[in-house]
Amino acid sequence: MLDFLITPTFEGIAVYLYFVLFLASVIGGVVGALSGGAGMITMPLLLVSGINPLQALATNKLQACVGSFVSAAHYYHQGLVDMKESRILMLIATLFGAVGAILVQFMEISLLSKILPFVMIAVGAYFLLSPNISDKDRAKNPHKIFLLISAAIAGLYGGFLGIGIGSFVLALLVSVGGYGLSKALAHSRWVVFSINLSSTLLFILGGNVLWILGIMMCVGQSIGASLGARLAIKHGAKIIRPIVICVCFALSTQLLIREFF
Numbered sequence: 001m002l003d004f005l006i007t008p009t010f011e012g013i014a015v016y017l018y019f020v021l022f023l024a025s026v027i028g029g030v031v032g033a034l035s036g037g038a039g040m041i042t043m044p045l046l047l048v049s050g051i052n053p054l055q056a057l058a059t060n061k062l063q064a065c066v067g068s069f070v071s072a073a074h075y076y077h078q079g080l081v082d083m084k085e086s087r088i089l090m091l092i093a094t095l096f097g098a099v100g101a102i103l104v105q106f107m108e109i110s111l112l113s114k115i116l117p118f119v120m121i122a123v124g125a126y127f128l129l130s131p132n133i134s135d136k137d138r139a140k141n142p143h144k145i146f147l148l149i150s151a152a153i154a155g156l157y158g159g160f161l162g163i164g165i166g167s168f169v170l171a172l173l174v175s176v177g178g179y180g181l182s183k184a185l186a187h188s189r190w191v192v193f194s195i196n197l198s199s200t201l202l203f204i205l206g207g208n209v210l211w212i213l214g215i216m217m218c219v220g221q222s223i224g225a226s227l228g229a230r231l232a233i234k235h236g237a238k239i240i241r242p243i244v245i246c247v248c249f250a251l252s253t254q255l256l257i258r259e260f261f
Helices: 015-035 039-048 053-077 083-104 110-129 144-160 165-175 181-205 211-235 237-260
Strands: none
Touching (some): 015 039, 015 165, 015 237, 039 053, 039 237, 053 083, 053 211, 144 181, 181 211
């Protein structure tokens, strides 16, 4: 009676996994809008669905692109984003995101996967231990050169693998740019959207996106990202900071177990 649940659908995925992944994309959209950790929820499920890692990464990029845009648009309409301030970061992130997306289609990513959990631990520790993180900007004249270099590194990593990229960019904007936490989150979503957009286009050109699944997850991401952005706008740093810390340590634990145990 339940044979239809395990019958492959058009893209070779069991029917019930479409519903699981849709729900995961909604939750991922909420988490992504608040901290940038949507990939922690969606990427592992895509990998265990039976599709190859490149298809999983490409499909995840497609739905993450939509989710990051929806949350970014919410922050923009609330007046939290100065596009003149962010456009150079977005341009650099777009260019290097494209480079990363090209590289990942031809390179082995196992070494980066082993380094990533320690990066996430460092990001989580920064938000946990830094006493000065709030919604108030800390630097009127940020280190612009270092910020631009950081945007290039973030773009390259975001296009290459991208797991935890939102939290990584958020940490850079707070630590290097001196942004307040709500402002950093709002600007980080535009930077992440730029990375996702360029890398998604290249994955589409490479023919790696699973469209039926991807469109379903885009709808879920839109719902979740809208809810998450509203929560962040309403509650500010008092909700953003603990969620970022939890996401970073949960992601690092997940990756450590997968890579080393």
